[in-house]
Amino acid sequence: MKKTSTRDNLINAMTDALQRKGLHGVGLNELLDIAGAPKGSLYHHFPGGKSELAVAAIERISERIDSLFAQLFSHQPDPLNAMHSWLQGALQQLESSGFERGCPLATIALESSADDVEIRAALQRSFNAVRQALSRQLRAHGYADEQAENLAALFVAIYEGGLLQARVAGSSEPLRRAATALFNLAREQFPGGVRP
Incomplete structure (x- = not known):
């Protein structure tokens, strides 16, 4: 098994913290504990401190998006089923973590x-990467360019908004309802499935 570097451990710790607590909900000592990193290592690897580490975590998420979608869509001949699988995985993670x-x-x-100029720029790039990766997969499965881009944008908006609502409600129902509506509408538009 490949040993991860202190830098990678810090990025992984920040990614986990962002998912659970957000940037302001986690302190430097907690990040160092999660990463198993010595004091001083954060500023050695990230001279800009917690904000620079957050940007690195956001960029790491973006880097993984293409391969995640490629793998997901390669196992599902129906692109809507692939998208549904992604949502199911997110919901399972949310539910198993107690929301x-x-x-x-x-x-x-x-x-x-x-x-937070650098953070917002990284977020913009990352959300864009998610939409582009998804629309690439949809185009590969027969959707026209504009259809793929629109469906990807709608899916990401429903995913993000639904997850936020589910998290605060302590129930997966908000995301499940939104996803059901989206998939029903998409299947109505393409009743026989999408063919290249």
């Missing part, structure tokens, strides 16, 4: 301010 682990991007986006 604590939401989307790390949404959590930090909600607490960022106009002063």
Whole structure:
């Protein structure tokens, strides 16, 4: 098994913290404990401190999006089933964490301010990467360019909004209802499935 570097451990710890607590809900000592990193290592690897580490975590999430969707869609001949599987995975994670682990991007986006220029730029790139990765898969499964881009944008909006509502409600129902409506509408538009 490959040993991870202190830098990677810090990024992984921040990703986990963003998902559970957000940027302002986690302290430096907690991040160092989660990462198993010595004091001083955070500023050695991230001279900009917690904000720079958050940007690195957001960028790491973006890097994994393409391969995540490629793997998911390769196992599902129906692109809507692949999207449904992604939602199911997110809901299972949320439910098994006692509605604590939401989307790390949404959590930090909600607490960022106009002063968080680098964080907001990283978030914008990351949300864009999610939409682009999803629309690439949809195009590969026969959706026209504009249809793929629109469905990807709608799906990401429902995913993010539904997860936030589910998290605060302590119930998966808000996301399940929104997803059901989306998939029903999509299947009505393409009743025989999408064919390249």
